[in-house]
Amino acid sequence: MNIQNIKAFIYVVQFGSFNKAAEALYLSQPSISARIRSLENDVAQKLFVRDRNKCVLTDAGKSFLPYAEKILREYQESVYKMNQQLHIPDQVKIACSISISNYVIPIILPVLQQQFPACRFKIVSDHSESSLSKVLNHEVDCGLIRELMHPRIESKVLMKFPVGLYAHRDHPLAQKETSVSIEQLADHNIIFYDHNSPEWLGITNLLEKVNFQQHLLVDIDNMEAAKRLVMKGIGICFLPENAVEDEVQNQRMKKIPLTLPHEFQTSIALVHVKDATISTIVSYIKKMFE
Incomplete structure (x- = not known):
């Protein structure tokens, strides 16, 4: 059963017209008609009765509608979740000063592990200046360091x-x-x-x-x-x-x-390269302290 055929079916129901459904889906009217015929062949039932310019659901169409809506909804949710997973890396590298590694990482890491159980975290401890260099050289995803200014870095204070x-x-x-x-x-x-x-x-x-x-x-x-x-x-x-x-x-x-x-x-700040695409996890760390 083709998901595009199910989507066409729901749009025809919503708009009450093959033509209007075609316009909404940026398709031709014959394409919508073909999709509905294909779906009717799949379910071995006639789903619509055409009445002049309107389409009326048959009893079979009325019975099928809630299932079609559920199928489309679950499909859309699965696509959304899969796309979200693409932005969650398998490993996140965080550079931080030694003191932050000792006293701040134990606070935030349990929260991150609970939120992103499939992700592994690599913590690289050094002085703040060295940690900043690692961020600038793209050796890590972000840094948790004392607040430092640099033209290529975006910095957000998380704690004081x-x-x-x-x-x-x-x-x-x-x-x-x-x-x-x-x-x-x-x-x-x-x-x-x-x-x-x-x-x-x-x-x-x-x-x-x-x-x-x-x-x-x-x-x-x-x-x-x-x-x-x-x-x-x-x-x-x-x-x-x-x-x-x-x-x-x-x-x-x-x-x-x-x-x-x-x-x-x-002050303890989260730093990353300015204008760089940051992962969902780095964004989540920012929001933890808002």
Whole structure:
């Protein structure tokens, strides 16, 4: 049974005329007539009675109509779903910074796996600049990195997390019940986690007031290493709130109540090549945070 014949049958029913159905389907009237005759041969029943310029369904036609509508509807749905599947790749490669790989990927990946169970995800961890290069070189489908500007890149901020000052729970500043001033940091060792972003440049400028270089114990670009040093009680460190939730909850670290001129935040953005065709999955990641 030809789906085009069924479609012609439904159009004739809807328009009540072979001529009008032909116009709607951009066919000639003889073509519509031929399709209806072919369908009548398939079902071995006469489906229409012509009454001057109108077409009236026979009893057989009335009985067949709901089946025809169901067949056409299911056919159209199957075509739509198959076309959708063509835009869902078997594997999606995501470049991300190491900290995002540790703290953000575990949040979004279960959602993506549930939504796209047939897809495999390859996560490539590196610094944000290297991850951006991978996006530009089309080595990955997209990147999840700190917000960076580039003329060939489209960037959308997905999340923002406050940045705070953290210490070992027994650190003297962590025992303070009242807010600590920047000047009070001058007597303590500072571990500087170098995030290399505008937010961290602002923190650097703030610490310059206490000449923090004299108290700088280590300058490090690995967040996990910075956290371990803090938990060893070696010094204090500015860190994103989302990265220390477990440690604070388990009382292995404590946030120092610090007076700041404004709140510092770190941003996480999804980046992909501008004007490039992006997959359904990359589009879905964008919409997850709208």
